[in-house]
Amino acid sequence: MTYYENCNVVVIGSGPAGLTSCIYLSRARLDPILLAGVNWGGQLMRTSIIENYPGFPNGIDGPSLIKNMLDQAINFGTKVYYENAKSISMLNENLFEVYTENTKFISRSVLIATGAEPKTLDVPGEKEFWGKGVSTCATCDGALFKNKYVVVVGGGDSAMEEALFLSKFATKVTIIHRREIFKASMIMQEKVNSNAKIEKIMNSEILEIVGKNKVEGVKIKNKNNNEIAYLACDGVFLAIGHKPITSFLNGIVETTEEGYILSHNNVFTSREGIFVAGDVEDNKYRQAITAAGNGCKAALEIEKWLRMKYNI
């Protein structure tokens, strides 16, 4: 195993939060180490055109935006390791040890920007049509479904929100939920019920997402009578939650029950010297631009913290 000592900061995660922090940290001459991960780039790598990242009037595809940010961080001197962080521990009261499979980094501070993964159905067609009709973000992709027919999967507040938002664009929205009743708040259910464009199919689950080059329909099973039906549609929005990537932290900072890192002001964790940014902390806005903004904030706070503590 290789050892690196005297790091000022190790940034874990290479979505917009981690990359923005590296742009700022390297430009401030703090020589950040970026653990980008084996599958680097985060959720944007699996999206097609992004229309709402400010600065690109004709949109930009996810992988290109990430590549631009990565190049920008590297241009300023960020050192990138395409390895996954396996664990973090305290070497002593001032220094952290961050392990990947092959390397150990000893660092004064750590920024966790590992993001979150949308929960998936794990049915045939889901992976295949990801970004080709299958989406996990109505805010991001809803506008691409004008006058189309879409399905929303889920039963919580966010499923209701996705359905209501999509009803502004789509001709029809069908919510498919595996249980008898929604767990969403009554007020959201009432809004859904009073929306003429939204239909509900309860007690049902998707068996398969069907299509040729993009989503064309879903096969669903009624769990009460086991009947199987086919529903033609142009899009499938999964609103069954996200899973923050925090298991490798092993409790070194406080998290919510679901694993989201608890923060003060979006960037400070419960442990001095460990900072956070992006979807691993934010389970509310989850946009590329909000993650980038918080990555910047975290970098500026880390910079200040290192200046006060180590005079650098």
Add this chain to the structure above:
Amino acid sequence: MTYYENCNVVVIGSGPAGLTSCIYLSRARLDPILLAGVNWGGQLMRTSIIENYPGFPNGIDGPSLIKNMLDQAINFGTKVYYENAKSISMLNENLFEVYTENTKFISRSVLIATGAEPKTLDVPGEKEFWGKGVSTCATCDGALFKNKYVVVVGGGDSAMEEALFLSKFATKVTIIHRREIFKASMIMQEKVNSNAKIEKIMNSEILEIVGKNKVEGVKIKNKNNNEIAYLACDGVFLAIGHKPITSFLNGIVETTEEGYILSHNNVFTSREGIFVAGDVEDNKYRQAITAAGNGCKAALEIEKWLRMKYNI
């Protein structure tokens, strides 16, 4: 005077915060009205190359970035008025009236994103060399002064921070302050005192910023003996504070003593229906990317608020 009624939201201000909110609000089909201002675009219009806005590995100049964002907002249907907001009042308990010189808008909600202006010295050369050596943001422009000699004007914590940051790049940094002592915290003063690259000139003020095509030096006057000296330098960083643009609000929302809008979670003001984003609220980070991130957050909260209150 022309009247516009039934607006969902009037966005005041056309820097990164206001423009990002318009991208999101118009893409969500809420038909935002943008009061861009007579001198539209905000602080970025007076900067040259921006190296740290994520997504542009070779940098982008300020006016181009703003133009891109504006085009993006217009592409999605934002209606732009190049007029200044003069006042806001309540028409009734649900609706706001926003006045410009020629137009009155009646709107369900308002987003204030008017930004802040750096305080200036008002001396010859300052306007002329703005962005050509004169700067108000070391984080933004410090990296452009590698191995150069720069001057920082001010005596508070932020002047100390700017000087310390600049000392990573510049050969020498001179802080010029008009008083006998700094008002910065002792710990920041100590850090400045122990930094071999930083010099101080107290009791002195800049009379003129001198140069041909860019900053080449400053004329300073010692206020004790009225002696005038010339100091050759490549950059002048003003760290004498910012002035948020809120006087037109006439107390409709709560502000700090300096006029910054008080917020909850960066986007909610003290009055329901009025939201805020960007430097008019944030006197700490003040970056294009953080303002854009908060503009997005504000848009998503306005969207949610309109959905809950008006079923749209």
